[in-house]
Amino acid sequence: MPANLPAEAKSKWRRVMEARTPEEKLEALQEFLSAVPKHKGTERLRMQVTRQIAALRREIELRRRKRTGGGEQFFVEKEGDIQVVLLGLPMSGKTSLFKCLTGVDPADTRKPVPGMKVWEGVYFQLVDAPPFLGDAATQARLTALARNADALMLVVDATADVEYxxxxxxxxxxxxxxxxxxxxxxxxxxxxxxxxxxxxGDLEGATLQDVISLLREYGIYHAAVRIQGRATLDDVEEAVFGGLSYKPSVIVTTKTGTLGERAKSYLTAVGVPVFLFSKCEEFEFGGVAEYFFKELDLIRVYTRNPKTGEVEERPVVTKRGARVLDVAKMIHTQLYENFKYALVWSNRFTFNPRRVGKDFILEDGDIIQIVGG
Ligand SMILES: Nc1nc2c(ncn2[C@@H]2O[C@H](COP(=O)(O)OP(=O)(O)O)[C@@H](O)[C@H]2O)c(=O)[nH]1
Ligand SMILES: [Mg+2]
Structure with missing residues (x-):
C-alpha cells in the first residue's frame, strides 16, 4: 500500500478531499496521481486512483447527459428484510430467474422491477435490473442500484463465455x-x-496515535474511524482514499445444468458461491438465502403475543448483537418507552423462559415477550 508517499502527494490529496464538484475532483485526482511515485509499494494505490478517475469521468458524462434529458437514476425503495439485485448481461437469464423466484412477470425491464421471495420467514426483495450494456451511463446507473442493495446475484449464461x-x-x-x-x-x-x-474497533500492529498521525498527514484532524475485523494502518490509509463497500454476492449460471471445465475452474478462482439455474423447481434458493443471511450477519427474533401466547410467524430480522431494547424499538415505540423486562425462550437455555433486562443480547431463533409497566 501507499507507504512513504512524498509530502507533495499528500498535500495534493488534501485538494482531492476539498474538491466540491466532480470536475474539480477529477482535476485534483489527476494532479495527485502524477505526484505519486511509481514503485511496487504504490501499485495498488495508483490502480485505485486510476479507476476512481475513470468512474468520475463516467459520472461527469452521465450528469451532462442528464442535463440534456438523457437519463435518470435507478432506485428501488427497500421493502422486506434483504434487497437483492440481479445483475447480468442482456439475455443472461435474469428475468427467467426473477420470474421463477417471485412469480412476477415484468413486462418491461428497462427499469428495475421488484418482487418478493420468502425463505424461512425472511423476506427477500429481489430486483430484476436492466442489463449491463457497454455504455457508461447504464453502468453508472446499475452500480448505483448495486450500491443501494444488500446483496447481489450475478446472472451469467453458461452456454456463452462465462469468464467474459x-x-x-x-x-x-x-x-x-x-x-x-x-x-x-x-x-x-x-x-x-x-x-x-x-x-x-480493533487495530492490528498500530496504535491510536499512529492513526492520528496518519490522518493528520492528509489534513484530517477530526474523524470517527469505524473498523470491522482487524485493520492495519494500511487498511486505514486505503479508507482515506474511499473505502470499499462489501456486497455479499453469488453467481447464478443459467440455461444448462452442467458447466464446462474451463468455466468451472474459472468460477472456483473467483471465489464466490455458484448456483445452477436450469429448471425453476430445482433451483436452490435456500442455499443463496442462507449465504446472504449469514454474510450480512443477521438474526431472526420471534415475538410472542402476551394475551394469546401465540408466536408471530414473521420474525423481526436484525443485526447480530441486537439487544432486547433494540428489538422492542423495532416492534413498537410504546413497548420501548414502557419497557420493564422481557421473557426470552431460547434453546440455549436449560429453563424457559428466562427473565432478562433491556441490554440482553438476542440470538437467531430467540422468542421474546416484552413486558411493560
Ligand atoms: N433453455 C433455457 N433457456 C433459458 C433459461 N433461462 C433463460 N432462457 C432463455 O434465454 C433468453 C433470455 O432470458 P431472459 O430471462 O429474458 O434474460 P435477461 O435478458 O437476462 O432477462 C430467453 O429466451 C429465455 O427463454 C434456461 O434456464 N434454459
Ligand atoms: Mg430481462
Missing part, C-alpha cells in the same frame, strides 16, 4: 468501489468538525 460475463460485471463493480468478497477488514472514516480522532 463475470469479469465484465466484477470490473464495473470494482470501478464503483464495490467488492463481492468479504474484505479482511472494513474501515469507514467519517469526517467531523470537532472531537479529534476516535477509533471504534
Amino acid at each position: 460475463q463475470v469479469t465484465t460485471l466484477l470490473n464495473s463493480l470494482e470501478d464503483a468501489r464495490i467488492t463481492v468478497k468479504r474484505p479482511r477488514a472494513q474501515v469507514e472514516i467519517e469526517k467531523r468538525a470537532t472531537g479529534g480522532v476516535v477509533v471504534v
